Amino acid sequence: MAAVSMTQVFRRDRVGMVSLAVVGFFVLLAVTAPLITALYGKNPTEHYGQNETGLLSPEGLPVLPNGGISAEHWFGIEPGLGRDVLAQLLHGIRTSLLIAFASAAVVAVVGVAVGVTAGYLSGLVDRAFTFVCNVLLAFPALLFLLTLGPVVQTRFVGPEESEPAWMQFTVLILVFSAFGWVPLAMVLRTVVRSLREREFVEAARALGASRRHIVFRELLPNVWAPVLVHLTLAVPAIVTTEAALSFLGVGINEPLPDWGRMISRGSEVFYDDPTYMVFPGVSLLVFVLAFNLLGDAVRDALDPHTVR
Amino acid sequence: MSRPSALRVRDLTVTFGTARGPVPAVRDISFDVAPGEVLGLVGESGSGKSTIGLAALGLHDPARTHIEGSIRLGGGPELVGAPESVLKRVRGARAAMVFQDALDALSPYHTIGAQIAEAYRVHHPKAGRRVARQRAAAMLERVGIPAARASDHPHHLSGGMRQRVVIAMALVNDPDVLIADEPTTALDARVQRQVLDLIRELQTETGTAMLLITHDVGVVAATCHRMLVLRAGEALEEGPTTRLLTSAAHSYTRALVQAAPTLRTPPRSRLPTVEDPEPKPRATARPGTAPAPTGVLAELRDLRVEYPGRRRFRPHTAVDGVSLHVSRGETLGLVGESGSGKSTIARVLAGLRRPTGGEVRFDGRDISGAATNARLRRELSRDVQLVFQDPYASLNPRRTVEQIVTTPLRVHTDLDAARRRDRAVELLEQVGLSASHLSRHPHEFSGGQRQRIGIARALAVRPRLVIADEPVSALDVSVQAQVLNLLMDLREELGLSLLFISHDLAVVRHFCDRIAVLKDGRLVEAGPRDTVFDTPAAPYTKELLAAVL
Numbered sequence: 001m002a003a004v005s006m007t008q009v010f011r012r013d014r015v016g017m018v019s020l021a022v023v024g025f026f027v028l029l030a031v032t033a034p035l036i037t038a039l040y041g042k043n044p045t046e047h048y049g050q051n052e053t054g055l056l057s058p059e060g061l062p063v064l065p066n067g068g069i070s071a072e073h074w075f076g077i078e079p080g081l082g083r084d085v086l087a088q089l090l091h092g093i094r095t096s097l098l099i100a101f102a103s104a105a106v107v108a109v110v111g112v113a114v115g116v117t118a119g120y121l122s123g124l125v126d127r128a129f130t131f132v133c134n135v136l137l138a139f140p141a142l143l144f145l146l147t148l149g150p151v152v153q154t155r156f157v158g159p160e161e162s163e164p165a166w167m168q169f170t171v172l173i174l175v176f177s178a179f180g181w182v183p184l185a186m187v188l189r190t191v192v193r194s195l196r197e198r199e200f201v202e203a204a205r206a207l208g209a210s211r212r213h214i215v216f217r218e219l220l221p222n223v224w225a226p227v228l229v230h231l232t233l234a235v236p237a238i239v240t241t242e243a244a245l246s247f248l249g250v251g252i253n254e255p256l257p258d259w260g261r262m263i264s265r266g267s268e269v270f271y272d273d274p275t276y277m278v279f280p281g282v283s284l285l286v287f288v289l290a291f292n293l294l295g296d297a298v299r300d301a302l303d304p305h306t307v308r
Numbered sequence: 309m310s311r312p313s314a315l316r317v318r319d320l321t322v323t324f325g326t327a328r329g330p331v332p333a334v335r336d337i338s339f340d341v342a343p344g345e346v347l348g349l350v351g352e353s354g355s356g357k358s359t360i361g362l363a364a365l366g367l368h369d370p371a372r373t374h375i376e377g378s379i380r381l382g383g384g385p386e387l388v389g390a391p392e393s394v395l396k397r398v399r400g401a402r403a404a405m406v407f408q409d410a411l412d413a414l415s416p417y418h419t420i421g422a423q424i425a426e427a428y429r430v431h432h433p434k435a436g437r438r439v440a441r442q443r444a445a446a447m448l449e450r451v452g453i454p455a456a457r458a459s460d461h462p463h464h465l466s467g468g469m470r471q472r473v474v475i476a477m478a479l480v481n482d483p484d485v486l487i488a489d490e491p492t493t494a495l496d497a498r499v500q501r502q503v504l505d506l507i508r509e510l511q512t513e514t515g516t517a518m519l520l521i522t523h524d525v526g527v528v529a530a531t532c533h534r535m536l537v538l539r540a541g542e543a544l545e546e547g548p549t550t551r552l553l554t555s556a557a558h559s560y561t562r563a564l565v566q567a568a569p570t571l572r573t574p575p576r577s578r579l580p581t582v583e584d585p586e587p588k589p590r591a592t593a594r595p596g597t598a599p600a601p602t603g604v605l606a607e608l609r610d611l612r613v614e615y616p617g618r619r620r621f622r623p624h625t626a627v628d629g630v631s632l633h634v635s636r637g638e639t640l641g642l643v644g645e646s647g648s649g650k651s652t653i654a655r656v657l658a659g660l661r662r663p664t665g666g667e668v669r670f671d672g673r674d675i676s677g678a679a680t681n682a683r684l685r686r687e688l689s690r691d692v693q694l695v696f697q698d699p700y701a702s703l704n705p706r707r708t709v710e711q712i713v714t715t716p717l718r719v720h721t722d723l724d725a726a727r728r729r730d731r732a733v734e735l736l737e738q739v740g741l742s743a744s745h746l747s748r749h750p751h752e753f754s755g756g757q758r759q760r761i762g763i764a765r766a767l768a769v770r771p772r773l774v775i776a777d778e779p780v781s782a783l784d785v786s787v788q789a790q791v792l793n794l795l796m797d798l799r800e801e802l803g804l805s806l807l808f809i810s811h812d813l814a815v816v817r818h819f820c821d822r823i824a825v826l827k828d829g830r831l832v833e834a835g836p837r838d839t840v841f842d843t844p845a846a847p848y849t850k851e852l853l854a855a856v857l
Binding site: 198199200202203204205206207208209210211213217218221222 | 658659660682685686689690694696698702703706707711715716719720762765
């Protein structure tokens with residue numbers, strides 16, 4: 001169906017519109033996080049609880065009830081180090097979204113290029129592609145991620161210095177994209193294989209069109225729907241995986257704010273300060289749920305069977 | 309009415325609930341079918357004829373369909389709004405259905421004997437397996453399939469035999485009413501004839517009332533006692549077949565009857581369409597004559613094409629030693645049943661398929677390597693263009709009409725965007741569309757309009773040879789007439805040479821100067837139109853001609 005009717009269908013989908021608004025809100029928060037924290041007057045790395053007296057008890061727990069929520073620190077302060085929770089949460093969105101969107105972009109480019117090529121060329125290229133895909137799918141991706149982090153750190157970073165931020169990001173993005181393109185490429189290979197047999201591709205060949213024309217002008221416009229659906233479902237998956245890795249201690253390190261590490265710290269102090277777990281946990285749930293619902297809505301809008 | 313009718317439909321209205329609100333498919337249809345009678349429901353696509361057939365068996369999804377009115381079988385219970393338990397007893401036992409696509413209607417994992425026996429046991433729960441098997445074998449014999457083949461799976465059978473199995477399945481419970489939805493549309497002419505003869509024979513033998521749903525007036529003429537013409541969900545005209553075929557009251561019915569050329573239509577005359585039921589003969593053309601051909605444009609000599617077999621299977625020979633030529637300004641018609649190699653020849657001439665052996669020449673130049681040589685194919689496509697069968701599949705759904713029509717200009721000319729656009733407008737006007745259509749997408753057009761876009765694309769670079777591969781067989785008859793008229797006009801205007809491929813002998817006779825008949829990849833007969841049609845030499849050609857309805 002044409003783009004016109006697709007946007008119309010999407011507009012009628014109330015859940016889709018709400019989830020789009022929620023996702024938009026999170027993206028806006030991520031983009032404007034430094035501005036908001038500046039207006040709010042805090043930054044995510046300063047140890048307010050240790051620098052000022054009366055915020056943390058000698059055991060390192062917030063003095064005030066509900067995790068130290070006050071007019072000064074709206075979402076409370078972190079147990080132990082005494083950082084501001086709201087500032088950390090806002091900057092944590094940046095970490096999650098940067099990794100998720102960057103990985104999704106790489107996945108899209110690699111997946112489309114490889115999938116469309118394998119689907120169009122078939123033959124030996126296709127067989128090699130299927131083999132590589134099977135190998136990558138058989139790979140224990142999570143174990144790989146768990147082992148790679150420390151290996152990179154010991155190999156490239158000296159024992160005294162800390163791993164630079166860009167290297168942490170790059171490793172995560174590379175690993176996510178290295179495994180993430182496989183499902184997308186396999187879907188596109190199937191789509192293109194069926195498209196290639198359609199008469200309009202034959203028609204283009206009969207017109208004397210080159211391979212480049214056929215791939216870029218005839219095939220690609222027909223595959224953006226599955227790509228879009230795949231990406232809207234891949235982003236929340238990457239966000240949760242990134243949080244899980246940080247929870248396990250191999251994702252993003254201190255002092256960069258990160259939701260997964262906040263949840264990990266929250267679990268350590270859960271009995272003494274349950275509030276600290278609530279904010280990153282609920283934020284993660286809401287964001288991932290909204291993005292998944294958005295993915296569903298996009299798929300429904302693009303599916304000709306539901307358009308009617 | 310002295311006798312109770314076998315099927316009685318009163319004020320039937322079917323409305324589909326869609327995302328954009330209710331869409332009426334059928335409005336206020338009433339008809340009766342007497343026992344032993346055959347009623348033809350005739351209409352073009354979208355006229356609601358299949359909707360009526362499905363409603364008679366209560367096969368519509370109640371969640372999305374709203375049905376009003378009354379449907380009764382004999383003196384039986386009301387079927388509209390009846391609970392599933394009542395419908396289950398009726399379906400298959402008192403009213404049975406024959407679908408268009410026999411391959412879809414049969415389960416690929418069960419033998420045909422088991423499927424017929426199953427249909428019997430559903431309505432005869434007391435019957436044992438052996439009784440059911442015997443009954444199935446008897447039914448197969450009755451539709452002309454040896455009972456020994458009961459243990460075959462559907463893919464072992466030809467299309468015509470599969471349709472016979474479906475008919476056997478429908479008749480195994482001696483239904484009062486048989487509903488046949490386009491039962492022969494997917495079949496070749498000779499097989500269609502056989503299946504229609506079988507249906508008629510069985511129908512008179514058993515006295516079953518029949519509702520025959522079809523778009524093909526020829527099928528109605530051969531089978532039905534009465535016909536009901538539908539248009540856009542409304543009944544237009546009802547009456548005995550002979551009267552409606554000769555002196556219909558409604559102009560739409562007349563156009564529908566006359567739009568399809570027959571073996572008696574004067575060749576090259578304008579065909580009547582719904583918009584223009586009585587066309588004036590073209591002033592410039594003398595009907596029945598063709599411009600004298602001057603020299604050979606495209607030529608095949610002893611062409612052989614093999615498709616490689618999978619794994620260890622032997623290659624399949626699609627075309628076997630065919631020699632043909634198309635002269636300048638001439639239209640060659642290529643006729644044959646499915647699998648006869650017609651489309652393969654088209655693909656070889658267009659440079660899309662490399663021949664296994666033989667010579668292919670265009671304008672004296674050897675073009676057999678065009679399928680693998682990108683430069684040669686590019687040069688060839690400047691002169692040879694294709695019009696495809698399926699206007700829904702041959703236009704890229706994601707590109708606009710302007711992009712589609714200007715693609716050949718981008719490839720072959722160095723016109724700038726504005727000049728390409730001008731040429732696209734000119735082309736669209738030539739095929740009866742307008743400049744306002746340029747920015748639209750293919751799905752916004754009807755089948756006939758899409759085929760016009762396909763023709764405009766083929767004409768964009770002013771090719772010397774146009775290959776039309778079944779250009780009208782996916783279209784409704786009245787649209788088919790429009791497209792044929794358009795092609796005849798363009799041929800005259802532009803002096804085109806055409807290779808016209810079709811399975812429909814009447815269309816080929818109407819449109820072409822010379823005819824070549826293919827069977828199983830071999831050339832059976834070739835010659836001027838009148839020779840082939842009036843005094844066919846090959847027995848196969850005679851058989852084909854005899855099967856035309």
